[in-house]
Amino acid sequence: MSLIQIKDKCFRTFIPEEQIQKEVIRVADEISRDLQGEAPVFISVLNGAFMFTSDLMKNLSIPCEISFVKLASYQGTVSTGEVKELVGLNTDISGRTVVIVEDIVDTGLTMQALIKKISAYHPKEIRIATLLLKPEKLKIDLAIDYVAMHIPNDFIVGYGLDYEGLGRNYRDIYTIVE
Numbered sequence: 001m002s003l004i005q006i007k008d009k010c011f012r013t014f015i016p017e018e019q020i021q022k023e024v025i026r027v028a029d030e031i032s033r034d035l036q037g038e039a040p041v042f043i044s045v046l047n048g049a050f051m052f053t054s055d056l057m058k059n060l061s062i063p064c065e066i067s068f069v070k071l072a073s074y075q076g077t078v079s080t081g082e083v084k085e086l087v088g089l090n091t092d093i094s095g096r097t098v099v100i101v102e103d104i105v106d107t108g109l110t111m112q113a114l115i116k117k118i119s120a121y122h123p124k125e126i127r128i129a130t131l132l133l134k135p136e137k138l139k140i141d142l143a144i145d146y147v148a149m150h151i152p153n154d155f156i157v158g159y160g161l162d163y164e165g166l167g168r169n170y171r172d173i174y175t176i177v178e
């Protein structure tokens with residue numbers, strides 16, 4: 001086990017690189033099997049999903065396209081701070097099978113908002129792939145098709161996930177030491 005310090009917080013190794021890679025390959029195999037003949041469009045949610053997306057794509061064996069999106073705070077004249085807009089979607093997804101690629105589903109509210117936004121483009125089907133799921137925190141009824149790993153309700157960093165902008169570069173996933 002190794003400890004890292006990011007700003008005022010200490011983290012310890014939680015999921016080592018080898019285990020992450022094994023689970024990502026399993027998810028990639030499941031997607032390749034389920035979506036054979038579909039030529040899906042993967043929609044990767046920045047910033048957190050960039051590393052998962054990269055490893056997932058390298059292990060897929062079906063033809064696929066990718067688009068990177070962000071959920072940004074609404075920039076209009078009236079902003080509640082809650083309203084988010086989807087930016088960066090540059091692929092025509094109407095009638096296509098879409099796989100949303102996320103880093104982590106916590107309460108599920110971000111994913112719910114994403115599904116609503118993406119549905120407006122009339123895809124044939126939306127599937128969800130997440131690296132991590134915190135089942136105890138899930139607030140809504142969400143059908144998640146692909147989950148690499150289930151984790152307890154603690155704050156984690158590494159493998160794309162940050163604490164105050166730092167820690168995304170680690171190959172392992174770390175959990176907070178209280």
Ligand code: 5GP
Pocket residue numbers: 048102103104105106107108109110111154155156157161162163
């Ligand atoms: P939700 O809307 O499902 O509650 O939250 C999803 C978002 O919260 C994720 O995309 C991620 O940005 C952030 N998040 C939730 N849990 C964690 C965590 O343990 N670590 C980090 N770094 N981000 C988290």
